[in-house]
Amino acid sequence: MSAQAVPTPSSYEHLLDVHDLVMEFPVKGGGIFRKVIGKVQAVSGVTMYLDAGETLGVVGESGCGKSTTGRAILQLHKPTSGSVTLRGKELTTMSNEDLRGVRRNLQIVFQDPYASLNPKMPVNDIIGEALKIHGLWEKDGLDRVGDLLKLVGLSPEHGNRYPHEFSGGQRQRIGIARALALEPEVLILDEPVSALDVSVQAGVVNLLEDLQDTLGLAYFFIAHDLSVIRHISDRIAVMYLGKVVETGTRDAVYNEPKHPYTVALLSAAPEADPNSERSRQRIMLTGDVPSPLNPPSGCRFRTRCWKAQDICAAEEPPPIDHGGGHLVACHFPVTDISKETASAALHAARGFSSGDPREGRQEALRRVESVESALDIAKGPVGGGGG
Numbered sequence: 001m002s003a004q005a006v007p008t009p010s011s012y013e014h015l016l017d018v019h020d021l022v023m024e025f026p027v028k029g030g031g032i033f034r035k036v037i038g039k040v041q042a043v044s045g046v047t048m049y050l051d052a053g054e055t056l057g058v059v060g061e062s063g064c065g066k067s068t069t070g071r072a073i074l075q076l077h078k079p080t081s082g083s084v085t086l087r088g089k090e091l092t093t094m095s096n097e098d099l100r101g102v103r104r105n106l107q108i109v110f111q112d113p114y115a116s117l118n119p120k121m122p123v124n125d126i127i128g129e130a131l132k133i134h135g136l137w138e139k140d141g142l143d144r145v146g147d148l149l150k151l152v153g154l155s156p157e158h159g160n161r162y163p164h165e166f167s168g169g170q171r172q173r174i175g176i177a178r179a180l181a182l183e184p185e186v187l188i189l190d191e192p193v194s195a196l197d198v199s200v201q202a203g204v205v206n207l208l209e210d211l212q213d214t215l216g217l218a219y220f221f222i223a224h225d226l227s228v229i230r231h232i233s234d235r236i237a238v239m240y241l242g243k244v245v246e247t248g249t250r251d252a253v254y255n256e257p258k259h260p261y262t263v264a265l266l267s268a269a270p271e272a273d274p275n276s277e278r279s280r281q282r283i284m285l286t287g288d289v290p291s292p293l294n295p296p297s298g299c300r301f302r303t304r305c306w307k308a309q310d311i312c313a314a315e316e317p318p319p320i321d322h323g324g325g326h327l328v329a330c331h332f333p334v335t336d337i338s339k340e341t342a343s344a345a346l347h348a349a350r351g352f353s354s355g356d357p358r359e360g361r362q363e364a365l366r367r368v369e370s371v372e373s374a375l376d377i378a379k380g381p382v383g384g385g386g387g
């Protein structure tokens, strides 16, 4: 299917709709008046949606704005601008009282289960607290908490213990039980397994999948582990420096990535098959992630992109639909991954040859040549436009 421009939605049709969300944090200087001297552009015009019962995986490097997006959806950060609707109700303009009601339907599970559970409260109180705050605690409240503990694979007897008496995986199960107490439709899961040992991660991921099947939950699943994201997501949104650069079904994003950043990110993910893993060509991006205080003009990825052209600095690429809702914000989307991997390797080697004074020119040229021969590609100009 040919690429199409994406129309701006005039109505909201999904369970959760996020449209053009902007979240900026003021940076204050020293002195008595502590004047605002800049702003961190943490989230810059994010548009995404979540349907009932599905999982949207949100992935990207540290600092790209994943958690801020999740918190701004929940209105834990008041967005600078943009719209967040849940079942068609606008949250950004809601009073705090109305938001309390909405939060029954929209709950969050944090990365660090220990920091997010009050160490001085027994588990029954931690889970029961949400019911009490919302006026839902009745005489069978403790039974309800016991049921929630069973739902997450613990037993009602665990309710009298304190958080420090549990393992990391068990503590995360308590965090999930607390989030489920109010019977929400949407869970924002902010790196829910990243702090856990690899051996217990699978148990918590399986639990989340079972709960989704049983309760029809929708997950906004933030992670930087690409294998977890691939396993659990129906659709994926890839973020870079406060923007969504690519979004689509899991298979579209993993099998046919089109944004250069996604291609680079996926090239770094280990393969389960040892043969594929041995032959995996990794793209090493050159340069640091720019500061969100002063992001690059046009495409924010252009300072690290091997395909960048003049237009990339001049014009921000709009998201274009490459078919089936596979949206890519790039002037020159990737069509041939192995060719791009070779181009990126050459770009990195050439950047290296001119960038590191400790390396002699001969050594740098040798590296360029070895990359060229290893990748078996023709010498000459690479990485140009249309590709």
Ligand SMILES: Nc1ncnc2c1ncn2[C@@H]1O[C@H](COP(=O)(O)OP(=O)(O)OP(=O)(O)O)[C@@H](O)[C@H]1O
Pocket: 025, 040, 041, 042, 060, 061, 062, 063, 064, 065, 066, 067, 068, 069, 224, 292
């Ligand atoms: N309260 C805040 N005040 C100022 N800057 C903030 C605040 N919260 C986040 N930021 C900045 O916003 C940017 C996005 O941060 P965020 O925590 O959303 O990233 P992330 O993608 O979740 O990263 P990680 O993978 O490390 O959790 C970062 O530059 C961060 O320093």
Ligand code: SF4
Pocket: 259, 260, 261, 299, 300, 301, 302, 303, 305, 306, 307, 308, 309, 312, 317, 329, 330, 331, 332, 333
């Ligand atoms: S080709 Fe241009 S628009 Fe596309 S990611 Fe690279 S710099 Fe950005």
Ligand SMILES: [Mg+2]
Pocket: 066, 067, 068
């Ligand atoms: Mg985060």
